[in-house]
Amino acid sequence: MEKKREVDTDELLRLLFMESSLDNFMTRDNSDILFPSFPDYINSLSDKRGEPPAKIISRANLDKSYGHQIFRGIRHPSRDTVLQLAFGFELDFATTQTLLKIARHTLLHPRVKRDMVIIFCLQHHYSIVETQIALDEYDLPLLGGKGNDRQ
Amino acid sequence: MIGNKSEMDKIIEGTFSEYGYPEDFLAEYDQLECLSGRSGRETFLCKKKGSEELVVAKCFSGAFYDNAVEEPVVREYDVPGIPHFIKSYRNDSYVCVIREYIPGKPLSEVVKERDLTQDEILEICGKLGDILIRLHSQEPQIVHRDIKPENVILKEDGSVFLIDLDIARTVKPEGDSDTYFFGTKGYAPPEQYGFSQTDERADIYSFGVLLRFLITGSIRENKNIKIYRPIEKIITRCTAFSPEKRYPNMKAVKRDLSAINPRSIMLRKIGIGAAVLCVCAAISFGSIRLYQYLTYSPFGEGSVPGYVSDDEMVRQAVAYMEDTYGTDLFQDPDDFATVGFLRTILVELYGFDPDYVWGMNDDMPRESEEFFLPWGFEDSRFLDRDIAVYAAVKLHDPAIVADWSELRDDNGYYPGVRVAEAFAKKNGIMEGVNKPRDITKGETALILYNAELTFSGKDQG
Numbered sequence: 001m002e003k004k005r006e007v008d009t010d011e012l013l014r015l016l017f018m019e020s021s022l023d024n025f026m027t028r029d030n031s032d033i034l035f036p037s038f039p040d041y042i043n044s045l046s047d048k049r050g051e052p053p054a055k056i057i058s059r060a061n062l063d064k065s066y067g068h069q070i071f072r073g074i075r076h077p078s079r080d081t082v083l084q085l086a087f088g089f090e091l092d093f094a095t096t097q098t099l100l101k102i103a104r105h106t107l108l109h110p111r112v113k114r115d116m117v118i119i120f121c122l123q124h125h126y127s128i129v130e131t132q133i134a135l136d137e138y139d140l141p142l143l144g145g146k147g148n149d150r151q
Numbered sequence: 152m153i154g155n156k157s158e159m160d161k162i163i164e165g166t167f168s169e170y171g172y173p174e175d176f177l178a179e180y181d182q183l184e185c186l187s188g189r190s191g192r193e194t195f196l197c198k199k200k201g202s203e204e205l206v207v208a209k210c211f212s213g214a215f216y217d218n219a220v221e222e223p224v225v226r227e228y229d230v231p232g233i234p235h236f237i238k239s240y241r242n243d244s245y246v247c248v249i250r251e252y253i254p255g256k257p258l259s260e261v262v263k264e265r266d267l268t269q270d271e272i273l274e275i276c277g278k279l280g281d282i283l284i285r286l287h288s289q290e291p292q293i294v295h296r297d298i299k300p301e302n303v304i305l306k307e308d309g310s311v312f313l314i315d316l317d318i319a320r321t322v323k324p325e326g327d328s329d330t331y332f333f334g335t336k337g338y339a340p341p342e343q344y345g346f347s348q349t350d351e352r353a354d355i356y357s358f359g360v361l362l363r364f365l366i367t368g369s370i371r372e373n374k375n376i377k378i379y380r381p382i383e384k385i386i387t388r389c390t391a392f393s394p395e396k397r398y399p400n401m402k403a404v405k406r407d408l409s410a411i412n413p414r415s416i417m418l419r420k421i422g423i424g425a426a427v428l429c430v431c432a433a434i435s436f437g438s439i440r441l442y443q444y445l446t447y448s449p450f451g452e453g454s455v456p457g458y459v460s461d462d463e464m465v466r467q468a469v470a471y472m473e474d475t476y477g478t479d480l481f482q483d484p485d486d487f488a489t490v491g492f493l494r495t496i497l498v499e500l501y502g503f504d505p506d507y508v509w510g511m512n513d514d515m516p517r518e519s520e521e522f523f524l525p526w527g528f529e530d531s532r533f534l535d536r537d538i539a540v541y542a543a544v545k546l547h548d549p550a551i552v553a554d555w556s557e558l559r560d561d562n563g564y565y566p567g568v569r570v571a572e573a574f575a576k577k578n579g580i581m582e583g584v585n586k587p588r589d590i591t592k593g594e595t596a597l598i599l600y601n602a603e604l605t606f607s608g609k610d611q612g
Contacts (some may be wrong), residue, residue: 037499073498076505079184108183111170111193113177116163133160141181147203148183150196150254 038103039073047072058145060088061128061144077087078149084116087128093119114140175245176386178595179330180208194315196252204305205252209316210245214419230289232282232313253312259300262365263503264282268550269379272365273411276358278311279303282403283358286313287351287401289602294350299338300356300364337370352394355404359389381411430573442469465593466584468600476500484593490593491530493542497523498598501546516569518553526565533589536598538566543602544571 026129036044046053062084069075071083077085082103086096097107109116117138121131131144141148155298180197183205187194191212200206234250241247258275261267286293297315300537304312340356355609363386367376378386382489385407391397398404469481478500479518480492503523510522519525522539523545545552545567551574575581580601584594 049209073495073505106184106186106196109188110166111188112182112195113167113184114165114182115185116167117159120159120162137156138163141183141198147198147205150184150205150252 005138015030029131035102037074038074039071041099041102042071042089044084049089054087057087058088059128060084062088070071078142079103079104080148083108084128084143086122087126087131090125095124113138154224155292171240171242171244173240173242173247174605176210176249178209180206180249182208194368195247204331205254205518206249207234208247208249210247212343213244230285232285232311234263234312234314253304253306253308253314255304255312257301258303258305258361260363261305262368264507265503267365267398269382270367272362273382273408274309275303275305275311276362276365277405277408279313279358280334280401281352282311282313282399283354284405292351297338297444298354298361300361303361316481340394343396351400352397355397355401356391356394358401358404362386362389379411381407384548385411388595411458414415426554426570428574429577443474461583461597465591465597468583468597469593471600472596481592481596484591484596486592487521487541487589488534488592488595489530490528490532490534490538491525493534493539493595494524494530496595497546499540504545518555518565520549520553523559524585534595536581536584536587536590536594537565537572539590539598539603541565541571543580543598544574547602547606575602580605 029035035041042056043053046056049056053068053071054064057064057071059081062070062081065091066075069083079100082100082105083096089095089099091099093108100107108119110116110119114135116132117134117140121134126134128143135142178200180199182195183195184196185193186196186207190507193210195210197203197208209517234253237249237251239246239248255262258595281590283298286295293316295313295316298313302313306312307341312518330346338357338360340352340353362382363372363378364370366378366382366386367373388396388398390405421538465484469484472478472481480496480499486589494508498505507521508523511527512519512522524542528538541552553570555570557568572581578601580598584590584599585596587596590598
């Protein structure tokens with residue numbers, strides 16, 4: 001079996017910004033790239049921050065046992081859950097996109113009003129609660145709300 | 152709490168109103184995700200406000216109006232196999248077409264997760280052919296022009312849907328040519344790159360490429376891959392360079408496709424017959440082994456030598472797995488393996504979906520397509536050799552373990568496992584792992600390694 005090339009975060013970001021557009025990045029042939037698995041990636045993120053997953057999970061306002069299952073790789077998170085984790089890690093916009101990409105979800109897109117509010121909140125370091133309030137003020141579905149997930 | 156509200160309003164409301172999507176569309180639907188963001192024709196996943204109904208909205212800017220034929224197609228004819236049309240919204244700059252959201256997986260994802268059997272491929276392509284026949288027989292005729300694995304959705308119940316009709320025919324003749332570069336490289340027929348009018352034979356070409364991709368894993372012709380002759384003939388005729396040499400219409404393709412089925416079923420029956428013979432042979436041949444298996448006791452005199460695994464082979468397999476997958480999962484090869492360990496391997500090394508691997512039901516002992524190990528095994532349970540063998544065989548060819556229906560002596564005890572075991576004995580997958588219960592991590596590596604050798608057709612050693 002052919003060995004795949006593992007790409008670390010920095011290289012991923014470089015690839016992302018070398019492409020002239022997001023579309024090119026999303027549609028280019030990525031078959032030779034092996035992204036780190038989602039649990040590996042978030043565990044390394046929490047190592048880098050020097051915080052245990054429990055702290056991230058509580059800051060992301062996620063259910064404790066569900067959060068730990070995600071960190072252990074037992075459950076695959078929905079797109080909303082990945083976004084909540086981004087707030088748990090206090091990520092910036094670019095790293096949030098990487099997180100979504102690794103979780104195999106669609107990226108935040110400025111043509112989606114809800115995504116735009118979320119991008120704004122990430123850039124301005126809003127907490128998850130502040131973000132939910134902002135979403136509510138624009139009458140948009142809250143993160144983790146019912147029926148926001150495909151399948 | 153929010154100090155930047157006015158700045159936020161400026162950015163969000165300001166930018167957003169500039170896009171110019173129809174107000175009534177935004178009033179009725181919340182956009183959730185941007186599924187495709189090519190400028191001028193964006194596709195959104197949306198949720199109807201105040202409900203949990205998911206829909207797909209395609210928004211075409213003015214330049215694409217004439218190509219947005221999806222609405223009349225779906226509304227007037229409501230073709231089965233194309234998502235239902237719900238509503239459309241218009242203003243001066245945009246038309247947004249709302250269709251039902253089809254939950255399921257695109258074929259492009261399905262083939263990443265598992266190999267489809269030839270019968271499955273023929274069934275899917277048969278259903279896709281029916282959809283195309285219906286599309287092509289509309290008045291005026293509709294040609295999809297972008298048939299590719301990404302646009303064919305397989306629902307869990309096995310039904311097939313064709314999505315993404317937005318580049319269907321009726322090109323504005325005065326449009327400048329580069330605006331209308333349509334189709335997908337590799338799947339689009341030669342004439343679609345030029346100016347000549349495309350008709351249903353364009354879809355037939357793409358259909359042929361799709362069929363080749365599903366059978367061989369590549370969209371290009373590869374002389375090294377042997378294709379079942381009748382299928383190869385269909386592919387060749389679908390993908391002829393000149394439209395005149397292709398099938399005249401989709402019905403003709405479907406007729407040839409359907410003609411394959413009886414023969415392939417017959418071949419399968421012969422195959423099953425052979426498998427049953429192998430199982431019987433293995434059972435009678437291995438009756439002494441079976442006796443040893445049943446009377447196995449680690450404390451019994453003389454029983455130990457028969458069950459000590461081949462250390463050298465285990466070491467080699469562990470080294471191979473570590474090398475090939477860059478994993479350290481096998482760093483304690485003498486530890487007992489658990490079912491949880493096996494599941495971790497399946498997800499991390501072989502890229503299976505965790506839900507598929509960790510899902511389980513208690514309706515023992517039937518095999519299932521829904522879950523990798525369908526039985527209600529706890530993660531902490533020590534791993535048996537036959538479960539590891541089942542996994543090793545299933546991950547390379549799910550069809551082998553799924554097809555146990557002809558087992559003559561089916562006594563309901565994990566029939567797929569017994570088929571896998573018989574297959575493994577015959578092909579050397581169990582070689583070197585001599586004990587049936589509580590195998591180690593290293594022995595698990597050896598089983599997986601042997602299976603890789605067997606399925607890649609290489610010689611051992």
